[in-house]
Amino acid sequence: MSDSVPSSPVTVRSEPATAGDFSPDWRTARLRQVIPLLAALAGVVVGLLAGAILIFLSGADPAAAYLAMFQGAFGSQRALTETLLKTAPLLLMGLGLTVAFRAQVWNIGGEGQYLMGALVGAGIGLSLQAIAPPALVIPLMLMGGLVGGALWAAVAAFLKLRFQINEIISTLMLNYIAEYWLLYLVRVPLKDPDSFLPQSIQLVRSVRLPTLGDTRIHIGFLIALGLAPLVYLLLWKTPLGFRIRAIGASQTVARYAGMNVSRGIVFALLFSGALAGLTGIMEVSALHTRLKAGILGGYGFSGILVALLGRLHPAGVLMASLFFAALTIGAQTMHSLYGLPMALAQVIQGLVVLFVLAADALTRRWIGTR
Amino acid sequence: MADWSSLLTLAFLTTLLISGIRLAIPIFLAALGEIITERGGVLNLGLEGIMLVGALAGFMTAYAVEQSATPWLVGLAPWLGLAAGLLAGALMGLIMAVFAVSLQTDQVVTGIMLVILGQGITTYVYRQQFGSLTARVTTMPSMPIPGFAELPLVGPIFFNLDPVTYGSLFLLLASLFFLYQTTWGLNIRAVGEHPGAAETSGVNVAVVRYAAVLLGAALTGLGGAVLTVAQLGIFNEGITAGRGWIAVALVIFARWRPERAFAGAFLFGIATALQFRIQALNLGAIPYELLLMLPYVLTLLVLLRGDSRSTAPAALGKAYVKE
Numbered sequence: 001m002s003d004s005v006p007s008s009p010v011t012v013r014s015e016p017a018t019a020g021d022f023s024p025d026w027r028t029a030r031l032r033q034v035i036p037l038l039a040a041l042a043g044v045v046v047g048l049l050a051g052a053i054l055i056f057l058s059g060a061d062p063a064a065a066y067l068a069m070f071q072g073a074f075g076s077q078r079a080l081t082e083t084l085l086k087t088a089p090l091l092l093m094g095l096g097l098t099v100a101f102r103a104q105v106w107n108i109g110g111e112g113q114y115l116m117g118a119l120v121g122a123g124i125g126l127s128l129q130a131i132a133p134p135a136l137v138i139p140l141m142l143m144g145g146l147v148g149g150a151l152w153a154a155v156a157a158f159l160k161l162r163f164q165i166n167e168i169i170s171t172l173m174l175n176y177i178a179e180y181w182l183l184y185l186v187r188v189p190l191k192d193p194d195s196f197l198p199q200s201i202q203l204v205r206s207v208r209l210p211t212l213g214d215t216r217i218h219i220g221f222l223i224a225l226g227l228a229p230l231v232y233l234l235l236w237k238t239p240l241g242f243r244i245r246a247i248g249a250s251q252t253v254a255r256y257a258g259m260n261v262s263r264g265i266v267f268a269l270l271f272s273g274a275l276a277g278l279t280g281i282m283e284v285s286a287l288h289t290r291l292k293a294g295i296l297g298g299y300g301f302s303g304i305l306v307a308l309l310g311r312l313h314p315a316g317v318l319m320a321s322l323f324f325a326a327l328t329i330g331a332q333t334m335h336s337l338y339g340l341p342m343a344l345a346q347v348i349q350g351l352v353v354l355f356v357l358a359a360d361a362l363t364r365r366w367i368g369t370r
Numbered sequence: 371m372a373d374w375s376s377l378l379t380l381a382f383l384t385t386l387l388i389s390g391i392r393l394a395i396p397i398f399l400a401a402l403g404e405i406i407t408e409r410g411g412v413l414n415l416g417l418e419g420i421m422l423v424g425a426l427a428g429f430m431t432a433y434a435v436e437q438s439a440t441p442w443l444v445g446l447a448p449w450l451g452l453a454a455g456l457l458a459g460a461l462m463g464l465i466m467a468v469f470a471v472s473l474q475t476d477q478v479v480t481g482i483m484l485v486i487l488g489q490g491i492t493t494y495v496y497r498q499q500f501g502s503l504t505a506r507v508t509t510m511p512s513m514p515i516p517g518f519a520e521l522p523l524v525g526p527i528f529f530n531l532d533p534v535t536y537g538s539l540f541l542l543l544a545s546l547f548f549l550y551q552t553t554w555g556l557n558i559r560a561v562g563e564h565p566g567a568a569e570t571s572g573v574n575v576a577v578v579r580y581a582a583v584l585l586g587a588a589l590t591g592l593g594g595a596v597l598t599v600a601q602l603g604i605f606n607e608g609i610t611a612g613r614g615w616i617a618v619a620l621v622i623f624a625r626w627r628p629e630r631a632f633a634g635a636f637l638f639g640i641a642t643a644l645q646f647r648i649q650a651l652n653l654g655a656i657p658y659e660l661l662l663m664l665p666y667v668l669t670l671l672v673l674l675r676g677d678s679r680s681t682a683p684a685a686l687g688k689a690y691v692k693e
C-alpha cells in the first residue's frame with residue numbers, strides 16, 4: 001500500500017485503503033465514500049456472473065443452480081438457521097482480521113489459532129465438566145479459546161519482533177504445526193478409549209453453548225454480533241485504534257509521531273488470534289461437541305475473504321459474512337440437487353473478492369484523474 | 371524395537387540423498403520462479419495456489435493422454451502434463467501481473483487471493499471431473515546415464531535420476547546465466563532495484579515485470595506438475611501441503627540467489643526424506659505427527675538467521691507509477 005509519506009501525521013486519519021489528497025470539493029469527497037460501496041457491489045455481481053459461467057461449463061443451468069442456492073440458504077426456517085449458524089464463525093474471524101489488516105499485519109494463520117483455541121477451550125471443558133458447574137465451565141472454556149488463539153499468534157509476534165520473520169510465513173507454518181499437533185492429541189493422549197476413531201470424548205450437553213429458545217442458534221452468534229460494534233469503537237473511538245490505523249497507513253509516520261509500533265503490531269496479531277481461538281472453541285462446543293480432525297472449517301482463509309470484502313469495516317464484515325455463509329450453505333443444496341461440488345462456493349467467494357480488488361483499483365484511478 | 375544404527379549404513383545414506391534430491395525439485399522450481407519474479411520487483415505470494423493449479427492441470431492432461439490410449443502419444447503423457455503445468459502456471463501469473471503491474475493492487479493481498487482461488491478452483495475441478503474416484507497416472511521412470519550410473523555411491527545418487535531432476539539442475543545453471551549474463555536478466559534486476567532509473571535508460575518497466583511474473587509463475591506451475599505427474603502419480607486437494615509457502619520462505623533464506631535456493635530446497639528434501647525413513651523404521655516412540663511437522667518447523671528455523679531486508683530487491687512489492 002502507499003509507502004509515500006504524508007506531509008503530516010494528521011493525514012493518516014483518512015481511510016488507509018483510499019488514502020490520498022483531500023479535495024475541497026465536497027462532491028468528490030462524497031464520491032469517495034459511495035464509490036467503494038459501488039465497487040464492492042460491482043465485484044459481487046461480476047463474481048456471481050463468473051460463477052454462472054463455471055456452472056454452465058459444468059453442464060448445469062446457472063439460473064436454476066443459483067435459485068437452489070438461494071432457497072438452500074434462505075428458503076425455510078431450517079435453512080435460515082443454518083445460514084446464521086455459519087455466519088457466526090465467519091463474522092468472528094473477519095472481525096479479528098479487520099483489526100490485524102488495518103495495521104497491515106497479515107495474519108493468515110487463523111486456521112492454527114482457531115485450532116489452538118479449540119484445544120485449550122475444549123481441554124478446559126473436558127477436564128472440568130464432571131466437577132464444576134456449567135455456569136463456571138462455559139465462560140472458562142470461552143476464555144480458554146481466546147487465550148489459546150492469542151498465544152499461538154504470540155509465537156508469530158515473537159518471531160516477527162525478535163527475528164524479523166514475516167508473519168505471513170510464520171503464521172502459515174504454525175497452521176500446519178497446530179494441525180499435526182491436534183491430530184497427535186486426538187490419536188494418542190486425548191483419544192476416547194471407547195472409540196475406534198481418533199477423537200476425544202464428548203463434551204456433555206450442559207457445557208455446550210446454550211441456545212436461544214428452541215432454535216439451534218447459540219450464544220456464540222450473539223457474541224459475534226455484539227463484537228461488531230465493539231470493534232468499530234475500538235478502531236475509530238480509542239487511541240489504540242487510531243494507533244493501529246496509523247501503523248497501517250505508514251509505519252514510518254507512526255514511528256515519527258512517537259507511537260510504539262511494535263506494541264501495535266503485537267496487539268493486532270494477538271487480537272486476531274484471540275478471536276480466531278474463540279471461533280474455534282465456539283464451533284467445537286456448539287457443533288462438533290468433541291475434538292477430532294474434522295473440526296477444521298477452512299475459516300482461516302474464508303475469514304480473510306470476509307474481512308477484505310467487508311472493506312475492513314465491522315458493518316461491511318457483517319454483511320460479507322452473511323453473504324458468504326449463504327453461499328456456503330446454499331452450495332450444499334446446489335450440490336444435492338445438481339451434483340455440483342460444494343467447493344463452488346469457495347470459488348465464487350474468491351472471484352468476488354478478486355473482482356472487488358480490481359474494481360477498487362480502477363475506481364481509485366478514475367477518481368485520481370478527476 | 372528401535373535400532374538407530376540402521377540410520378548410519380551406506381545404503382541408507384544413499385537412498386536418503388536420492389529421495390532428498392527428488393523431494394527438493396518441486397520446492398526448488400517454485401523458489402526459482404519466485405526469485406525471478408521478486409528480482410523484478412513483484413512480490414508474488416500466490417505460489418501455493420499456482421503450484422496447485424499447475425499440479426492439477428498437469429495431472430489432468432497426463433491422465434487424459436493416457437486414457438486416450440493413442441499408442442504414439444501415451445509415452446509422451448508425462449511430458450505433456452509438465453507442459454500443461456507450465457502453461458497453467460503462466461496463466462495464474464497473468465492474473466497476478468494484471469493486478470500487481472497494471473492495476474497496481476496491493477501485492478500481498480493479491481498473492482493471498484491467488485492462493486485462495488487456486489485452492490478453490492482445483493478442489494472444484496477435481497471433484498467435478500473425478501468425483502470420489504482415485505485416478506492415477508504413470509510416473510516418470512529414472513534415466514540411468516550409461517557408464518556413470520554403475521559407479522559406486524555417486525552412480526545411484528547423481529547418474530540414476532529421473533529426467534525432471536536432470537532438467538531442474540539444468541534450469542539452475544540456465545537461470546544463473548539468464549539472470550546475470552543476459553540483457554533480459556539485467557533488465558529484470560534493474561526494474562526490481564530501481565524502476566525509475568531503468569525506465570529512464572529506456573527499459574519498459576511494465577513489460578519486463580510482466581515477463582518476470584509470467585516466467586516465475588510458469589516455473590512454479592511446473593513445480594506443481596512435477597509433484598503430481600513425475601513423482602506421485604496422483605492428485606488430491608491441497609496436495610502441495612504448504613510447499614508453495616515453504617518456497618516463499620526459501621527465497622528469503624536464499625537471499626534471492628538461485629544456487630542458494632537449490633541448496634535450501636535440498637536441505638528440505640533431506641529433512642523430508644529422513645522423516646519418511648524414520649517413520650518407516652518405526653524408531654522409538656516418536657509419534658509420526660511430530661515428524662510430519664518437521665518441514666514446517668525447519669522453515670521457521672532457517673529464517674531465524676535474522677533480518678534479510680538489506681539484500682532484498684529494493685523495489686520489491688512496490689507498484690511502479692510512471693512519472
